[in-house]
Amino acid sequence: MPTPTPAASSMRRTLPDICFEIRNKIDAFLCEETDDDVLRKVQNQVRVSIDVIGEALRRYGLEHVSLSYNGGKDCLVLLVLIMACLPAWASSSRPSPPDFDVTTMSTPPQAPTSESAVSSNAAPTTRPLQAIYIVSPHPFAEVEDFVCSSAEQYHLDLKRYALPMRPALEAYLKDRPAVKAIFLGTRRTDPHGEFLSHFNPTDEGWPQFMRVHPVIDWHYVEIWAFIRHLGIPFCELYNRGFTSLGGVTDTRPNPALAVRGEASKFRPAYELRDDDEERLGRD
Template identity: 45%
Template sequence: MRPETTLQELCVQMHHRVSEFLTREQNQNLQKTQRQVRVSLKILEEAISKYGLDGLSLSYNGGKDCLVLLILYLSALHNHFPARLRAVHIRTLHPFTEVDEFVAESQRTYCLQLVHYQGRPMREAFADYLHAHPEIRAVLVGTRRADPHGSQLKYFHRTDRGWPDFVRIHPVIDWHYADVWNFIRELDVPYCSLYDRGYTSLGGTEDTRPNPVLKRDWGYAPAHELEDDDMERLGRD
């Protein structure tokens, strides 16, 4: 991807790649992921229609789930001619260097207008972000059912009492772990290098380690080899 690629060109490119993925010959696993992609795109189109480009932002931390969401969002924007892509990065207290580097690379590659918050509780960081950008009414989030507090979430879910008031949008909420890696690998999307070293869920350096299920005699198998959603967070404290 050329460094001089504009956001509009990038959206068209991603739309072509996602559309091509949806037309590929289907096996059972790929068919499930293609179905998830179609549902997610409908949710994103509804969000764009409801809140407008200036009313939306993306929560991005460099993890696999929000990476999938980013690619889908870019694809959904292909005929809206966005001037910018708003995003917020709430950085963990003890970040991995590899994650920081990947977030910076993503910011350049995907034309993200990314606002960073360091070592702040998520609630406070969002309060500051929305105070600085009062036009934003909804935030796209890469939460899935397997995540803590994800089991009861809806596609459009207003924040809980005590949080700053905005709508959380969860386009990939019903994706399974295998769907995430099917999509990333089929589209050949670059991802954080920690996933190739056995990490399956990324937090900070003090609460994240390679997934023990992927331990081998020679080290750790890559994240995409994990098969069970319920084991995704075994490397997290």
């Protein structure tokens, strides 16, 4: 399947419109009846992740959270799920009685009773989601392009740092001192992910904030099932056999996806099935 390309008009759509469209897609997906075991598991994973994101928004508020974003598949899924949660969070956090909101041209109804019960008539916040992009020392041009285009598409307030992780986080929190929690697309099979939970403070000696891991228990095939079932645009490198994106000096197409008899041809990333083989293309 080729990478979906967002229409030029989608780049000019408002943040509320984008949030509502995503939320409606996810609500429809959660209501689907399917015989596909992977999709059923994805539905359960989505429900858990939405609850974690909603809890983080209730604890900290949108102005105090951020997203670690590098254009990879895991943080892309996380970004889409956060977008889906913003209408419910904004509606439930809006003072009562609500006033007419000229930024969204709608009158917010009463707050929904749960994250999953959001009405498509609720008025989401127009505050962009804050995000940090820690750039690889030798980034792929395709990754840079996708980060730029998707940040524009989803209206991210993105800060870019070409620094190692610790000084990048220190610089970011200096630039954004209100940030108290950062969403991460870490999964349990990632390095250092084995013992993480949904909420973990940073370790001693690191910049202090709450790390939030809504997709920690997702499996590789579930990430791709979600992306492809919902038609989410993704970085084109994944169509060339890359399964885990780093920089040009430490990342290559996954050998497990090599087409037999053709040394330079690889199947797309979403055809890989085993979590343990995901990082075979990383040095």
